[in-house]
Amino acid sequence: MMALNDQKYIRMAIKIAQAARDNSNHPFGALLVSPDGENLLEAGNTTVTEKDSTGHAETNLVRMASVKYDRDYLAKCTVYTSTEPCPMCSGAIFWANIGRVVYGLSEESYYEVVGRDSEEVLYLPCREIFARGRRHTEVVGPILESEAREVHQDFWD
Secondary structure (H helix, E strand, O other): OOOOOHHHHHHHHHHHHHHHHHOOOOOOEEEEEOOOOOEEEEEEOOOOOOOOOOOOHHHHHHHHHHHHOOHHHHOOOEEEEEEOOOHHHHHHHHHHOOOEEEEEEOHHHHHHHHOOOOOOOOOOOHHHHHHOOOOOOEEEOOOOHHHHHHOOOOOOO
């Protein structure tokens, strides 16, 4: 269920994605928000600058969050991400025990931008991954999809 500040935080994730793009990385951004609405951590994609194929925004965020917060606290937090988490990032979110995910651009719309023939396509929506877990992870999205799509325009050409 969409919460009052979800749009605000998705717009922040999109700005983080733009900063990643401006820094020569892929345009993805994520942030972790506490149960009371405090912005705890932010991370952008670093796959290019760090030469690490696992340097997705959400995975970078989960690495930081797992060091700083315990699993019980993370269960009450929300990850906001500019684009629907990929299978790797969804797995990281699940293993960290983060209880809620909100995303802007859907996987389907992202692949429309990237191109369905790209080698980077791995069709597996995050809801399907979380549904296989034995604990509930709430998923909200897509929201503000047209705004979230803008950061990807002309990047993947």
